[in-house]
Amino acid sequence: MEQIKWVNEAWEKVHEKVTRTSIRIGARFPHASVDGAYVLEAPHWWTAGFWPGLLWLLYRDPESRDERFKDIAEACEKQLDDVLIGYDQLDHDMGFMWSLTSVARYKLFGEEQSRKRALLAASVLSGRFNVKGNYIRAWNPWGEGDRNEGWAIIDCMMNLPLLYWASETTGDPRFKHLAMEHADTVLAHFIRTDGSVNHIVIFDPQTGEFESVNGGQGYAPNSAWSRGASWAICGMALSYRYTGEIRYLEAAKRVSHFFMANLPEDSVPHWDFRLPPGVERYRDTSAGACAACGLLEIARSVSEEEAALYQKAADSILRSLYENYGAWDNQEEEGLILHGTSHYPERRNVDVPLIYGDYFFVEGLARLKGNSDTFW
Ligand code: GLY
DSSP states (O other), X not given: XXXXXXXXXXXXXXXXHHHHHHHHHOSSEEEEEETTEEEEEOTTSGGGGHHHHHHHHHHHSTTTOOHHHHHHHHHHHHHHHHHHHHOTTOOTTHHHXXXXXXXXXXXXXXXXXXXXXXXXXXXXXXXXXETTTTEEOOOOOOSTTOOOTTEEEGGGGGGHHHHHHHHHHHSOTHHHHHHHHHHHHHHHHTBOTTSOBOSEEEEOTTTOOEEXXXXXXXXXXXXXXXXXXXXXXXXXXXXXXXXXXXXXXHHHHHHHHHHHHTOOTTSOOBSBSSOOTTSOOOBOHHHHHHHHHHHHHHHTTSOHHHHHHHHHHHHHHHHHHHHHHBOOSOTTOOOSBOOEEEETTTTEEEEEOBHHHHHHHHHHHHHXXXXXXXXX
């Protein structure tokens, strides 16, 4: 009862704030909130799905249904068409972008145009699969002379649901086969024995041989980037939901045990769990919010007795985000949840609200309210 009370209260505050911020933001693409206002990105940026996804979560709930949210989410989805057809700016993050826009709309309304968009995105994403190394290639040569054909990253676990969904929807297992090959590569090369994870693993793109590990957005190659762990928890748990393969559930549990064991007193992770003395220990609320959704996904996949551990950890992360990190009464702040860290090594968007932190916080609340259907 006590839990329902704070969750409902948090939902109301989210609804109230988004009703206000959606007037300025409209059908555009917020990423990080700087000095109180969300900075808008171009539609091709990997975060483009989170704002429409958050609006769909609110729209789906009868208590916060607002036709304006639907209109904005649909207008965002439409703007992604040029990105999809334009091709050049597409990378591995098509799942983040089209699961929370087109798949969401298809799941809610059976919208035919959305189904086609999401299947096209799944097809292009499949084309990034390297058959020698069994991985979905990350990024593109964005900078002059960049060679990253052999790079794979842990974040891509959250792009696999688009492929699982494509197989489920079409009855054609090809998409799922590729997703599972990639997930198995992650089991072999990303998830360490102690449950921490690598961010970037580099393969020889010609032979598929493992070459090296790169620290990426973590502090160092052998440190433990907390959002990377949250992508692994959530992505592996969703891989289990779609495939029923127990190895993915076990991997989600292993990473979550590492994650839970390393949480500080207030249950909200630092940006990296393995920092040497002297390095700033900023929080990353987005890692907490995403991991909480993954923990709740694990909880629904195991026996009631076993679920208690994961449910309790998710509750305390989300409740702490609400009570200690929420910007509820600050009219000058558009973000919902403060203190996210996007990219510490490049000092980009450090200690600010992030749209994916906001999204996963709201998805977590929706799950606590009893709706564990996902757009993923
Ligand atoms: N997918 C990029 C990040 O987690 O920041």
